[in-house]
Amino acid sequence: EAQVTQNPRYLITVTGKKLTVTCSQNMNHEYMSWYRQDPGLGLRQIYYSMNVEVTDKGDVPEGYKVSRKEKRNFPLILESPSPNQTSLYFCASSSHPFSNEQFFGPGTRLTVL
C-alpha cells in the first residue's frame, strides 16, 4: 500500500529538548515536504526536498532542520524546541512538485511546554 508514515503521531515535550519527527514514504518519490498547520491557518511550508541531498527552505524554516540522506526518509529536526513550535505537522511526498498525485502523512501533533 502506497503511504507516507510519520512518527511519532503525538508528542509532548519540554522547551529545549531536541526531538526528531520521522517521515518515510514507500513510493520512491523524489519530492518530499514538511508543513505545519496552526488553528485557523492553512499549511505553511517548512522545508522541502527535490531529491536526495537536495533540500531548501519553505516559508517558515526558522528553528527547524531537515536531512535527506536516502530517498524514502525526510526527518524533521527541532534542535531546541520552543512553545511557538507547538503545532500539527504534516509530511508529504510526490514524484515531483507538479504531480497531480500527492500523498500526505497522518500528521504529528507536537506540544512544547
Next chain:
Amino acid sequence: QKEVEQNSGPLSVPEGAIASLNCTYSDRGSQSFFWYRQYSGKSPELIMFIYSNGDKEDGRFTAQLNKASQYVSLLIRDSQPSDSATYLCAVNRDNAGKSTFGDGTTLTVKP
C-alpha cells in the same frame, strides 16, 4: 497583503447547488496552483492541480485559472454533504518545490 488569499468563510450552500471557492495570489510569476480538501481532523488531499489559463474539469470539480487577474477558483457542482470540508488553495511560486497556502475556506453543504 498576504501572498495567497482565500474568501473568508465559512461558506454554506444547499445540497445540489454550486459551491464557488476563490483564491487570489500576489506573485505574478507563480506557475502552478493547487486545491486541497481537508476534512476535520484529517490530512489534506489534493483534488485539483492547474497551471494553464482556463478551466480544468474533473468530475464535479472545475478549477479556473486567470493569470492576468491573478486568481484561481474552484467550483463544485451538485454539492453533496460529503463535500463539507475546508478547502485550501496553494500556489507554487518558484517553479520548483516552494509552495504557499491560503488560510482555507470552510464549506458546509446542508441537506
